[in-house]
Amino acid sequence: MKNAMTIDVEDYFQVSAFENLVNRESWDAISPRVEKNTHILLDKFAEHDTKATFFTLGWVADKFPQLVREIVSQGHELASHGTHHQRASDQDRQTFKSDVGDAKRLLEDISGVEVVGYRAPSFSFTKQNEWVYDVLAEEGYKYSSSVYPVAHDHYGIPDAPRFKYSTPSGVVEIPLSTLPLFGKNIPISGGGYFRLYPYIVTRWAISKFTISEKQPYIFYLHPWEMDPSQPRMTEASLKSRFRHYLNLNKVDKRLTGLLQDFEWSSMADIYGFNNELSD
Secondary structure (H helix, E strand, C coil): CEEEEEEEECCHHHCHHHCCCCCHHHHHHCCCCHHHHHHHHHHHHHHCCCCCEEEECHHHHHHCHHHHHHHHHCCCEEEECCCCCCCHHHCCHHHHHHHHHHHHHHHHHHHCECCCEECCHHHCCCCCCCCHHHHHHHCCCCEECCCCCCCCCCCCCCCCCCCCEECCCCCEECCCCEEEECCEEEECCECHHHHHCCHHHHHHHHHHHHHHHCCCCEEEECHHHHCCCCCCCCCCCHHHHHHHHCCHHHHHHHHHHHHHHCEEECHHHHHCCCCCECC
């Protein structure tokens, strides 16, 4: 079975954990590292003949349009991560509409391909903002991968469906992967958990998931997780620093193992969403 390889394209200083330390107005003054780190992922995927979905920030696309074109030219799916990495749960309807609409139009203008997928920063779809699907439908999105069916202090809908489902607006939601253990959904989709769990545990969890659930497994990673030498946010809380910097030096080797041990493709390929030329 092919599993979905997904990348949330954002820079290290744009993560939600640091939003109280680095405001959006200061982003342009910080030396970016996202272009270099995304190229590391592109090279690794090329080496292992892997296609992925790149949920890309509009801010990144605006700064590095050639990077967006390279993602598409190498056969990957281009998808949206919004414009400014603002949580959907912190936006009203009109602000969210502008954020996701502007990002989609910018990505399409730069790449020449239709953008049909969206992932909310920090998986910030909740039971209180279900209107987001109506907005995504209005803006022409076909699917979202913004729900993590787990209990977490910053995100998660523990009782959400664990597998692909259609919303009343027609937009399909594809939740992040979990493994039911001891009466709870255990997060196994990657990111910080990929760095926290020993690789042998991740490999076991993916194998168990695909065999028992007979569903594609969804993995995600950020370009900054390939960058152990990134600047440190020393003023961040101990919890935030632990979550962000844990085992960054092990990600490259673990990702190589993941690409060798399992088969991967993009969300659009696995779930049948077409990325077609807009012209």
